[in-house]
Amino acid sequence: MPTFTRALNVDASSVPRPPRRAWGLGVGLVLLSLVLGALSLGVGSTGVEAVWRMLADPVSSQIVWDIRAPRSLGAYTAGALLGLAGAVAQGLFRNPLADPFLLGSASGASLGVALALVALGASPLAADWLLRLGMTGAAFVGAVAAVLLTLALARGVQHTLRLLLAGVVVGVVLGAFTSLITLSFPETLQSLQAYVLGTTAFVGWSAVATMVVVWAFCAAIAWALARVLDALVLGEATAHSLGLPLVPLRLALVAVMALATGAAVAQTGLIAFVGLAAPHLVRAVVKTTHARLVLLSSLMGGALLLLADALARGLMAPQELPVGVLTAVLGGGYLLWLMGRAPR
Numbered sequence: 561m562p563t564f565t566r567a568l569n570v571d572a573s574s575v576p577r578p579p580r581r582a583w584g585l586g587v588g589l590v591l592l593s594l595v596l597g598a599l600s601l602g603v604g605s606t607g608v609e610a611v612w613r614m615l616a617d618p619v620s621s622q623i624v625w626d627i628r629a630p631r632s633l634g635a636y637t638a639g640a641l642l643g644l645a646g647a648v649a650q651g652l653f654r655n656p657l658a659d660p661f662l663l664g665s666a667s668g669a670s671l672g673v674a675l676a677l678v679a680l681g682a683s684p685l686a687a688d689w690l691l692r693l694g695m696t697g698a699a700f701v702g703a704v705a706a707v708l709l710t711l712a713l714a715r716g717v718q719h720t721l722r723l724l725l726a727g728v729v730v731g732v733v734l735g736a737f738t739s740l741i742t743l744s745f746p747e748t749l750q751s752l753q754a755y756v757l758g759t760t761a762f763v764g765w766s767a768v769a770t771m772v773v774v775w776a777f778c779a780a781i782a783w784a785l786a787r788v789l790d791a792l793v794l795g796e797a798t799a800h801s802l803g804l805p806l807v808p809l810r811l812a813l814v815a816v817m818a819l820a821t822g823a824a825v826a827q828t829g830l831i832a833f834v835g836l837a838a839p840h841l842v843r844a845v846v847k848t849t850h851a852r853l854v855l856l857s858s859l860m861g862g863a864l865l866l867l868a869d870a871l872a873r874g875l876m877a878p879q880e881l882p883v884g885v886l887t888a889v890l891g892g893g894y895l896l897w898l899m900g901r902a903p904r
Contacts, residue, residue, distance in 0.1 A: 643861020
């Protein structure tokens with residue numbers, strides 16, 4: 561334990577100051593998010609007129625403050641959670657293609673929602689219980705249960721490769737169960753589709769508060785364990801030589817990733833590529849340690865999802881595009897562009 565303490569507590573005078581580019585990127589992302597947030601308040605079926613008239617018109621005020629504002633802030637917070645989880649996942653698995661859904665949380669959340677929809681019409685007792693839990697609660701329970709199943713199949717977090725393979729297997733199997741449910745109960749397909757495609761339409765102030773609390777907790781833990789991720793980049797042998805107890809630290813990082821991902825998908829559904837692309841975009845601008853990478857990825861993820869949500873509402877107004885589809889198109893296009901730039 562003393563060795564572990566010495567490994568994590570480095571003399572502050574020996575730590576280099578954060579590069580100016582990292583600070584500049586952080587400030588730039590904050591300013592960009594503020595601009596996008598202001599613009600998103602004017603996106604909707606009634607247009608920007610609702611913003612100008614909200615002081616004199618109670619209906620316009622309700623549209624802006626009770627619908628658009630929590631939705632925009634919810635999109636930003638969910639993106640921040642996914643960006644944070646993506647940075648932790650890529651550092652934990654030492655793989656730039658790792659995303660927050662690797663441990664089966666997405667498939668577990670979908671299965672939880674599908675089972676809740678089936679049970680909702682099965683019996684009055686189940687309906688009463690589900691009304692208290694809510695679809696977001698069912699999605700969160702499903703996501704956490706999937707991660708726990710992955711840990712059980714992998715027999716803990718001792719072996720990263722086994723954990724990764726277990727997550728893939730759990731995701732495929734739970735996804736198959738979800739498909740079987742929709743085939744057996746076609747009436748659940750439409751409601752489940754809205755969740756699977758991702759949407760911020762149902763995010764309210766209570767959901768925003770929940771995600772903010774979860775983000776603050778996960779960010780604090782991830783920042784405290786950032787040096788563990790830095791050590792893992794150098795290899796497990798190096799991490800062991802520093803005296804780091806990898807098993808409990810990996811378990812803590814998996815818990816952070818699962819909690820952040822579960823909180824985001826429970827409120828907004830399955831939104832792809834944000835958690836994968838946000839750390840990539842940060843590393844394309846600045847090379848930094850995981851302590852700053854985690855926070856910058858959160859800011860980047862929030863800005864990405866906020867932009868995608870505004871585009872989803874405005875491109876075909878008054879109709880809306882599923883924000884998950886838009887992020888998949890944008891994220892997939894970005895990855896294809898990266899592949900095209902890679903040297904042969």
